[in-house]
Amino acid sequence: MDTVTDTTAAHARDDEHWLREYAREHVPHLLVIALFAVYPPIYGLLLRTPLSAEANAFLPGTTFLIAMLFLGLFAMSFDFISGYTGYLSFGHAAFYGVGAYFIVLVANGDVPGIPAGTPFVITMIVGGLLAFGLALAIGAVSFRLSGVYFAMITLGFAQVAYELVRNWNYVAVNPQDGPTLSGPTPEIGIPYVDSVSIALGRLAGDSFENVLGLGIDISATLTSYYAIGAVVLLSYFAMQRLIHSPFGRVMIAIRENEERAAAIGYNVFWYKMVAFGFSAFFAAIAGALFAAFSRGASPDETFYFLVTADALIVTIVGGIGTLAGPFFGTAFYEWLEDILSSEQGGLAPYLRGILPDGVLTADIAGITIADLINTVVDGRAPLFLGIVFVLFVLFVPNGLLGSVRDRLGNTVGKYVGGRLERYRR
């Protein structure tokens, strides 16, 4: 799909230092990071302008931004195995769940051998390794199959885990609702060094006032946003590095033609296993971030089939087989969800506020406009997302980023790098 050719203009001058070329190819990354970094303050400013009603209704609020981050990471980890090796991991939610439940159980002191006070960063990584091991175990039997059958067996494993967790009263008093995190607030940073650790959460998280004397306040939610963003960014670059390594090349070779990859002499089984392990690792990291921020986890939000399905949908919308694509797909999803729910602003309250009373109570065949807004707009993101999704499958099968790549004939990074190189001269 996206065999990356290295024949761009960036290679025209061989005498150039590789680091400059490397930096140029990361310009799009920097732009995206900058956008996400400056967005919350700008959003905050917009809310104080006359456009506040529109900004509140049509721009994503901070809670949705944070969901964007960890769900985006989960979707990327899903794409890492499904988009790059072609093996659809329909049970990916199990790894997300392992990460989420592990940090909650450790923090509650429910995991034998690991004290409750273990720093969050350490438990997050241990949870990731646990998911890695689980992926190897599941993969050992599942990679004997391919295609639809692989999807089915991973789905089967995840459903087994889901039903177990949902009914095991050891993990929570009411296992159907899942455990809540009762221990200390999870902190992202360097373990055991308090000054470089940032507490997460909407209420108990760290907040900073008057940062650097600039008069900017960073609320607890926003602090969590930046801290979680840092972890997601690190994870993204780790996965990106893996995909651009020789190991990642073999993953793509397996997707394009597994028999040929095996015939060349690669041990495709172990390449698939390790790739599966890595994707499970990052899925668990995403789960841990989710559980840390929302101070708890429930089986329906973590282990359930629909969690995988959401990742699948955003992966297709963003572009399967492009690592950043699922992230943009998630951003789109969360943005849509924010507009269509009334949790943080949104379209329904906006319409109710802006439309005159006469229009709202106008009666059309026994249904008023207000009723229509309540039933068709409020909280209806899944419906519209489903429609968008079907349209994407039919007409934009490569997704947002995949289509952009097709148009540019290269990855965005290489393309922009090449363009910059040309302008520099």
Place this chain on the structure above:
Amino acid sequence: MIGFGSSLAVFVDAPLLVDAFGRFFQPDTLARLLVEGLGKAAIYFIIAVGLTLVFGLMGVLNFAHGAFAMLGAYIGGVLLVVGISSTTGSGVRILLFIAVAAVIFALLTAFGSALEVGLVRPIYDRTPMYQILLTFGVGLILEETARILTSARGIQPEPTWTAAASTIPAVLDARYSILGANIRGFYLFAIAAGALVAVAVWAFLTRTLYGLYIRAGSEDAEMVEALGIDVRKAFTIVFGLGTGLAAVGGVFLIWDPTYGPSVLLNIDVLLYAFVVVVIGGLGSFKGTLAAAVIVGVTDSLTTWLFNTGIVPFPGLSEVTIFLLLVITLVIRPQGLYGIEEVGGH
């Protein structure tokens, strides 16, 4: 917090265990569980047979199948609620139910055919993943539409729409003593319906010209096309019939004591139907029949075992069902009666 050991001790209670085993092996309990299992199997079969036919002929794993059953349950529920008042007699209720099932079969068969022509046909040449994705999207849209419509009419979309579930006639709700076993009438009704559907589908496949096309198309669609038969028409018919059968299964779920109309049916039914068709072998009619019986009886036995004292862990019956799926895929990826070369390498 309790430790691992003490929490495990809660699970197994020795005197209760002996007692429960004693009850389990009483012939009336076993017979009741078996008949209930067959009743469940009948409904699983009605729903799953469409899924397996569609996969066998077109290689499309239809992720909207559960949504079709959900549609059947809701539309059927509406018709039953409208047609049945509290004074309606049992016989009339059953007749109305059969009429409703027939109407819904016709409606949803047309709907499924239209869906195949409009949405699925353009993407046959793509990889199987896109067909999974498309049908899943369709299922999602149907589920959300059902949510919107039900909540607009003031009906709780989940857990179940009790007004529809309670239209069950007293005859089917009552329990009957057969050979000492105490069996709910509904299960006998379901078994009869399941047997009827099985015979009808079998006759359609083996005794009609289109059945011949379909069986031939499952073996080698290109060859069938080369012989001058419009295999695309067969695709449309099979997809339509599969949709219609799923919806009829949904109609039966209205009166099923463990289900009833709800939007949750979309995923619940879908997952169980997958388990049935994978165990039976994707594309195999015979396998689906056998697997439906296996899954139905296992479901009924384990539900009783894990809810009635031996191991009080209600999720274990579902766990067992999904473990069956996993174990089948590990030991025999092609399923009981599937074709050898699909699945593994």
